[in-house]
Amino acid sequence: MLQAETLQLLCLTASSGVPLFSRGSSKPLPFSIIGSLNGVHMFGAGHGAQLLSCDTERGSRVVWGVFQESLMLIAVSGVGSSSTSEMQLRLLLENVWNCMVMVLGQDELANIRNVERLKRELRSCYRLIDLLLERVNDDQGFMGHLTQCADCLLPSHSGLLQEALESFTQAADSEFGCLLVNGRVGQATEKWWSRLAPQEVVVLSALVHSLSGTSSCDYPVFLPQGSPTVAIRLLCFKLLPGINVCVLCGPKPSLYKAENELVSRFWSPLVETLRSCLEQADRSTLPPSLNLRWDIQALLLISRESRRAVTFCPRIRGGAPAEATPLISSTRRLELLRLFYTFAVTRYFPSEETSISSASSTSKPTLEDFSQGFTHVPVQCYLVTDECKCYGLQSPQHQLYLLTDLSVPTFALRSMATQTLSAITAATSF
Template identity: 45%
Template sequence: MWEEAADSVTLLCLTSSSGVPLFCRSRGGLAKPQLPFSVIGSLNGVHMFGSNLDVLLTAACTENTRVMWKVFHNSITLIVLSSDEGASDFSLGRLLENVFNAMVLILGLEELVNARNIERLKKDLKACYKLIDSFLEPGKCSADLTQCMECAVTPSRAVLQECLEAFASAAESRFGCLLVSGRVLCATEQWWQLAAPEAMLLVWLVQSLPPHASRDLPVYLPHGSPTVPHRFLTFQLVPGLEVVLLCGPNPSLQCMTDELVRPFWQPLLDLLKASAGAPLQCLPPGIALAPEILGLLLINQDQRKSLFTVHPHGSWTEGSEMSLKDRLRALRSFYASAISLYFPSEKPEENTAPFQEDFQTSFSHSPQHCYMVYDTHKAYAIHGRRHQLFLLMKPDVPTFALRSLATCTLQALTVEDSAL
C-alpha cells in the first residue's frame, strides 16, 4: 500500500473530463517513485463518482495524510496529498488556487480550458514546473496564504518611489514595483490596483527564477487578462534588488536596458546597494515591539499589503525555545486557523464547502478577536475594519494580558502615516 512520507506534499494535475494525468509534482520524500497509476485513478475516480451523484467531495483525511480536490473551469482537476503536520483544508485550498493561477500566468486560460492536444499540453506545462514547485516547498513567508504582497520598510522610500514612478512613466507603463528579496519596497499606485493574487504571483515568479540581469516574459493575469498576454520586464539593479514592470509592446528590452535603466537608477546606486545590503526590516522606523512578541503578521485589507516577520526584534529573542522555523510554521498555522474558523473572509466560490466550525453558525455576530494557547507559545489575532493582526508570543505571557498587548501593538503599527 502506498503511503506519504513524513512532511511530504504531492500534487496531481488531471483533465477533468477524462482523468488523464498531466503531471505529478512532489516535495519531501523525493526518493520515492511517482504515485502509482492505480492510486491516481482511485483518487480521481472517487471524486468523479461523487460528482455524478451531485456530491461535492472537497477534502478527506487518513491517519497520516490530508487530501484535497478542486476542479477549475470544469477542465482541470488538481489533487493534493499532504502529510505535513501543519497542513489544513485552508492552506491546501490556497495551494491549489496558487498552482492553477500559476498555470494560467504562464500558459493562459485558453490553452488550459480548451486543450485539443493533451500531449502538447503536457509538454507546455513543463514551463510551469519551477513556479509550481516553489509553492510546494515549506513556507518561508506568508504571501501564498494571505494573497497579500509582503512589504519591506526603508528610510529612503520617498526617493525610491519618485524614481520608480518616473522610470515607469518613461517605459510607458503604469504598473511597476521595486523588490528586495521578494518584498515590495515601493510600487506605483496602479500596481496596488492589481488583483491581490496576480500581484503576489508576479513577485513569486521573480523569486522562483534564477538571478538574471534582465528578463522579458509574456504573462497572463489570471483575473485581469487570462487570455491576452502582457510583457513582464525585470531588471536587476544590484544583487538582491530588482525593478519590475508590466508593459505593452514598446519599448523593447534593449531600448530599456540601454536608454532608461542606467540614466534613472545610476544616480541612486549607493542608495540601492544600501537598501539591498541592509537587514530586511518590516517595521516602521522608531517602533519597538514588546519583548514578549515572537512574530507578527499585519495585513492591510484595503490594499492587500502585509508586514510579516518571525524575528521582530532584529535578532534571536532571549527566553524563547522556538526556532525561527517553528515560529514560521506556527504563525502560518495560526493565520490559517483564525481565518478559516473565526474571522470573516472572502465569500466562498460556488460549489465550495465553507470552512467553518459548527458552533459558529449559531452566532449572530462575527468574532473580532481570538487566541490560542500552546505549550511553546501563545497566539492572538485581531480582525479590525481595515487591519488584521496575528501575533505569536512567549508562553509565559499571562492569558489575560494577551488582548491588551495585541491592541497596543496594532495601534503602534498603524498610527503613523508611514505604517501599513
C-alpha cells in the same frame, strides 16, 4: 501514501483522468494510487456528490479541485503533516491554477486540443509551481500563498524608492510597476495595488522571484482575472542580486531601450539605498528604527484595503531579561503563526478574501460554521498553547496576528496587540 513532511501536487485532465504532471515529493505516488484518487472523485461526481477533501487513517490529507471543467488538481500532504491545513492545500490549488493561467493563458487550459502538446507547454510552469510548493511550509516567512496578500518589506527609504519607481514606470509608458527585494514587494505603484487582484499580485511576485536569475527579460503574462486570454508584457530587470524591478506595459518601450536607458537613468543614483534595503531584508521586514517588545515571538500584519502583508519573526530577543526562556526555532514559530492565522480566519474572521474564486468547481472555502452562531462580528480572539500565546486583532483597516512569550499575562494580550499595531502603523504608514 507519502512520508512525513512531504507534499505532492498532481494535475490530470478532468474528463479522462490523463496525468499531465506531478510535482513536489521526490518519490512520486504510484500510478495506481493516482488513478484511484481520480476514480473516487469521478465516482462521486457521477452520483451527484462533490468530493472536496479527505483524511486518511494514517494522517495524510487529500484535496481535489476542478478548474474550468478541464483540469483537475490534487494536493496530497504526507503522513503526519498536520501543520498543512485543508485551507492551505485548497489555496495552493487555486494559486497553481492562477500560475498556469498566467504563463499559458486560460484558453490553452480550458480547451485542450492536444494532451501531449499541453504536457510539454506545462513544463514552463514547473519552476513557479515548485516555488509555490516550497512556500507552503517554508521558513522564510512568506505567507502570501495562505493570506492571498502580497508579502511585503517595509524599507527605511520608502519615499526615495517610491519616487524612483513612479518615474521609471511612467517612462516605460505604464502605470503598473513594482520593486521586489528577495521576493517581497518593497514598493509598488498605486495601480499595482488597486487594479490588480490580490491573487494576481501574489503570483506575479512569485513569478518575478523565479525569474530573478536573469539580468533582464521580456515575458508575456496573462492576468488570471484581469486578462486571462490576452497576454501583457512583463519587463523585469535585476538591479542588484536579490532586487528586481518590473513593469506591466504595452508594445513600447523595447527591452533594449528599457535596460540600457531607463534602468541606469532612474536606479543608478540609488544603488547605495538599494544595498541598504538588502541589508535590512536580511535582518527584518520592518524598519530597523522600529523597536518592538522583546516578548513578541512573531507577527503577521495585513492591510485589508490594499491586501498587503508583512511578517516579522525576530532571530534574537533584543532587550530580553537574563531569565527569559530561549526562543523556539523560527521555523516552528512561523508554523505556529500559520496555524493560528488558519484558526482565526476559519472561526472568527471569515471574509471574502479567504474564499476561492469561481474558476474552481469549489464555490466556497472550507470554513467552519463556528462563527454563524454569534450575534456580533468578532474583532479579537486569543489562544494559549504550551509554546506561546496567540492574539488576533481585526479592525476595518488591519488584521494583526501576534505570537508572544508565555510570560505575557493573558489579560495583557489585548493592550499589547493594540500598542504593537499602533507602533507599526505610526512608523511605516502601512
